[in-house]
Amino acid sequence: MYRTHTCGELNIEHIGEYITLSGWVQKSRDLGGMTFLDLRDRYGITQLVFDMETRPELCEQARKLGREYVIRVQGLVVERSNKNLKIPTGEIEIETSNMEVLSSSDLPPFTIEEKTDGGEELRMKYRYLDLRRRPLQENLFLRHKMAQEVRKFLDGKDFIEIETPYLIKSTPEGARDFVVPSRMNQGQFYALPQSPQTFKQLLMISGYDRYFQLVKCFRDEDLRADRQPEFTQIDCEMSFVEQEDVLNMFEGMCKHLFRNVKEIQLTDDFPRMPYDEAMRDYGTDKPDLRFGMKLKEITSLVQGKGFRVFDQVEYIGGISVSSCAGYSRKQLDQLTEFVTQPQVGAKGLVYLKINEDGSFKSSVDRFFNDENFHQWKKVLEAKEGDLLLILAGSRRDTLFALSELRLEMGKRLDLRNSKEFIPLWVIDFPLLEWDEDKSRFTAMHHPFTSAKSEDIKWLDSDPGRVRANAYDLVINGVEIGGGSIRIHTKKEQEQMFRHLGFTNEEAEAQFGFLMNAFKYGAPPHGGIAFGFDRLVALFGGSESIRDYIAFPKNNSGRDVMIDSPSAISEEQLKELNLRAR
């Protein structure tokens, strides 16, 4: 037998028991006359003690063990004379009487402890060693727990988990596809799914009513801290539902997760905010509601006063930063630098300090008087001691820059507490958005999303004005999930494809199967998909999803551990009738 117990469970109750443990040597402390050794497995750490007086040979042997050796020991559980109350097993230790090396180990390239000395790159190369560390294990335990709770909740609501294929058909809409050459059908390719969208809709037509799947999805786009080329979604679809039904169901799922995983009770209904309001007040479709600092437009207020920068632009707006009127020249310069960096893209920054005594100090004193500034103060809902930060430019770019500035100030003022969770449904998204490069409208969500019935009348005359039955769940400024009520008639789907610039032939070739299925009794349906990796990272208090994925890819989409992607052999290429250029 390798073990009677794990390294995390022995305590004062087990004193006097003769036990067997197996695990990894984390660290040894050789005091000469005696040696202490920390034995680790995924459950915890138990201290082994070897005494030179009672068992000299065994103690000698223990002193020679290196880090990460795998050993099995037998011994007696005894109470420590010096207890370590920092760890659960700290009141006991094992008086070892037998020890056997099961596997030796080279010296690991970084220390495998709670806090490692290893850098990102090295840890990725030796991911299997990094995964031995407690923090990484806790992340994967959290992921497991959340997956189980999702299944528990959805199963309880009569959802059934159905697997959909990974080898499917490439379509030009949306992200780039990963493609897989077919050997049996030379010159043809499968694509890996960006999402199981059409399959789950077909399942609704098949009458399964409530479907879900924890499913890998694939997108061949550049990576970010919160984006991997393969990622996991909680993919869901329901029949005979309206938007409210979907929102309520999955608000329930989120509350279930918060309650059962984080022990956080979210009792209030999640607020709902139309897309237009989110853009107006926060400059983004995923506002972080952990703090206020709403964007306010002051265009009409400030134009025509002779300040050319303001007079020549479409939009002028700002935020009021509480109690920051005391910002120094240097701090304001830093903020200017922040907003003018290419990623934010503002041309400059105008500030107005509202001093505690009610006086004003601004970078545009020459053009505006105190009466003007009083108006700014009023519109921006500012008070004495606040700092107003104003940006100007095109509406779209300036809202974006203000949104970035707002988040930056939230960060500087420590208003983005990772232990606090503020959910939000963003609703009433536009159905279509104009794509400059393609010179046509594209679906903002996806081409299967239905339009609001009251807006359909503008579909031909003013397509950009049509709102969709589409919604996103945003938590703390992170887009956690999104979905829509789908089109379920052939006619409407054909109309949509037409608006997206598909010819009838293209629509037929790519989505004929779906429109055909619509002919045979398609129920009204809708659904949602959650980014599972992001959700886990959010629960774990991190912005990067990499630490919540066992074997993630690096910034360039490489797995540096297995060194992939890699070239394939001539023989493989020949079989596929392909040539690498």
Add this chain to the structure above:
RNA sequence: GGUCACGUAGUUCAGUUGGUUAGAAUGCCGGCCUGUCACGCCGGAGGUCGCGAGUUCGAGUCUCGUCGUGACCGCCA
């Protein structure tokens, strides 16, 4: 496709205006130590300063290129 940052001992980092023999911590090896748990003390080994060119009397340091890593923009229906 683009912007920025980083690359020095096994590891994490420091390295001044371009100037003598490139340092620290930690890890590792050896010795001492019977209550450690960040053990302690003494000693030791360990470097193609990512790679390539250039400037210079002289380059870890400056310039250009290149590779790698990270963050971001574009992109992500």
